[in-house]
Amino acid sequence: MEHSMKYLMAIYGNDDVWNSQPPEAWQQIIKETDAHNASLFASGELLGAYGVADQTAAKKVRVVEGTRTVTDGPYIEAKEYLGSIYVVDCDSLDRALEIAAEMPSARFTDIEIRPLLHEGKPDV
Amino acid sequence: VSFATVTDRGVDPLHASSIEDLLRELAPQVLASLLRRGSPFDAAEDAVQEALVAATRQWDRADLPRNPKGWLVTVARRRLTDELRSRRASRRREIDDAQRGPADVQLAPAADADARPAGDDTLTLLFLCCHPSLSQSSQLALTLRAVCGLSTGEIARAFFVPESTMGQRISRAKQHIRDSGPQFVLPDADEFDARLQVVLHALYLLFNEGYTTSAGTDLVRADLTVEAIRLARAVHRALPDDGEVQGLLALMILNDARRAARTSDDGSLVPLAEQDRGLWDSSAIEEGVALITDALTRRPLGPYQLQAAIAAVHVEAPSSDETDWPQIVGLYELLMRIAPNPMVTLNHAVAVAFARGPRAGLALLAPLDDDPRMATHHRLAAVRGHLLELAGDAAAAYEQYRLAARRTTSRPERHYLEARAARLKAQA
Numbered sequence A: 001m002e003h004s005m006k007y008l009m010a011i012y013g014n015d016d017v018w019n020s021q022p023p024e025a026w027q028q029i030i031k032e033t034d035a036h037n038a039s040l041f042a043s044g045e046l047l048g049a050y051g052v053a054d055q056t057a058a059k060k061v062r063v064v065e066g067t068r069t070v071t072d073g074p075y076i077e078a079k080e081y082l083g084s085i086y087v088v089d090c091d092s093l094d095r096a097l098e099i100a101a102e103m104p105s106a107r108f109t110d111i112e113i114r115p116l117l118h119e120g121k122p123d124v
Numbered sequence B: 001v002s003f004a005t006v007t008d009r010g011v012d013p014l015h016a017s018s019i020e021d022l023l024r025e026l027a028p029q030v031l032a033s034l035l036r037r038g039s040p041f042d043a044a045e046d047a048v049q050e051a052l053v054a055a056t057r058q059w060d061r062a063d064l065p066r067n068p069k070g071w072l073v074t075v076a077r078r079r080l081t082d083e084l085r086s087r088r089a090s091r092r093r094e095i096d097d098a099q100r101g102p103a104d105v106q107l108a109p110a111a112d113a114d115a116r117p118a119g120d121d122t123l124t125l126l127f128l129c130c131h132p133s134l135s136q137s138s139q140l141a142l143t144l145r146a147v148c149g150l151s152t153g154e155i156a157r158a159f160f161v162p163e164s165t166m167g168q169r170i171s172r173a174k175q176h177i178r179d180s181g182p183q184f185v186l187p188d189a190d191e192f193d194a195r196l197q198v199v200l201h202a203l204y205l206l207f208n209e210g211y212t213t214s215a216g217t218d219l220v221r222a223d224l225t226v227e228a229i230r231l232a233r234a235v236h237r238a239l240p241d242d243g244e245v246q247g248l249l250a251l252m253i254l255n256d257a258r259r260a261a262r263t264s265d266d267g268s269l270v271p272l273a274e275q276d277r278g279l280w281d282s283s284a285i286e287e288g289v290a291l292i293t294d295a296l297t298r299r300p301l302g303p304y305q306l307q308a309a310i311a312a313v314h315v316e317a318p319s320s321d322e323t324d325w326p327q328i329v330g331l332y333e334l335l336m337r338i339a340p341n342p343m344v345t346l347n348h349a350v351a352v353a354f355a356r357g358p359r360a361g362l363a364l365l366a367p368l369d370d371d372p373r374m375a376t377h378h379r380l381a382a383v384r385g386h387l388l389e390l391a392g393d394a395a396a397a398y399e400q401y402r403l404a405a406r407r408t409t410s411r412p413e414r415h416y417l418e419a420r421a422a423r424l425k426a427q428a
Helices: A015-019 A023-042 A093-102 B019-036 B041-058 B068-094 B118-129 B136-147 B152-158 B163-179 B189-211 B219-238 B243-256 B282-295 B303-316 B325-338 B342-356 B358-370 B378-390 B394-407 B411-427
Strands: A005-013 A046-051 A059-064 A067-072 A081-090 A111-115
Touching (some): A023 A046, A081 A093, A093 A111, B019 B041, B019 B068, B019 B118, B019 B136, B019 B219, B041 B068, B118 B163, B118 B189, B118 B219, B136 B163, B136 B189, B136 B219, B152 B219, B189 B219, B189 B243, B243 B282, B282 B303
Antiparallel strands (some): A005 A081, A046 A081
16 A cells, blocks of 8 residues: 655765766756755645755764774765755655655756664554 | 544533643634635635634633633634735735625634534635645645644744744745635535545654654643544545545554554554554454444445454454465555555565465565655665564564664664664574
């Protein structure tokens, strides 16, 4: 049975991807993205949308044998890293795919869509 | 909630179990009363919500207004008049709108002049709120607010979304209803059945939203089940000869009867075969069985009737081993004929496994591997794991449970499937 689900939408890219758009194109992308976000909020589907700061600001934490270690950034060999995240709540996967395809960023990079785990129990 | 207090004419306020119950029963009647006079849907609904809030603040259990519905209608109508006046004023600033006469709400007859069966009002409102042009989540949200009288905050908490998000969803749905034309009438005969199907599906989803959530973790969610049953009762009152309406009500009541046994103390899932049948609600079972027995005499048979019949066979068995599996197999075969879908095929395979042995059930699963809707569905792997376990193939069952656990999007179900896998490993 199809029912409303929350989805994480993650926009990935790298410096080549971001630099493929000239500054004036970015202004347009940002404007269109803001308008798209506003329409998703108005339809009651957008729970949150966040741009992620540059990877040079990223930290990684790991606890090894009880000791915290902190390192900088994602693995340098990562081909693409996170650019922004959305959480939407919509009626079907089809609708989620439609929302992703409307995102201006979809014109030059991939948008990953992942269903979020919910608290619903199966009928037993 | 005491449904005994609901009569065909409305509610006996002296016997309503709480002010909240009383308000939820009266909400659709008050809204209906405003809409019947042609008030715009969105403003009328806001006014009713404000009247409900005012009543919550002002009413005293020991000293209710003599005519609670009249009180609510009067307050709501006053709010509506204020709102429409201010809307007209702001509109006048922009355009010279000479055609608009005084709002008819100001000339309306006495507050409780309309004495129609409450079930009819609820039905008419459900047709409005479950308009096929609205998304399913909007239908559910609008129904909870406009028909059940829940606040936006309560609805938001029930669906785990921020209140602002839910507010947007509801307000857009209300504008859509307002703009979709006139209003407070039942659909025409030629589209009545199709529209009723949309309403029933929305109630079924609403029920499942509440039913499939962990008991105790969020009481608001459990309320959704109560509201869904309450609405299904109202539809059944309005359409007593409709077998599918009766079947849906029976299905809800029979499933809800098992609620207390479905979850263990730590919140984990208890499968049907392992449930403590002493925890089942016997009076609910009695009511549900009577409803479905009557519904099955009506034609044509529909999927809700058949699902309720299956639920009835389950709850009538004194123990899991004494379940009449051949009858359940037969009912699933009927269901596959009238409403085929891969989930029904899957459930049929489970019934066959219990009626004729796990290998017979496993054989029926094979075609589902080629069905793109099911091939990677966690439920297929979970069922296969269960049947393999019954067939004694613990190693293959373990793999299927792990696979199903990775694929489910339900956190409690993932936990349950991991536990099944762990149990098999411990036995190995």
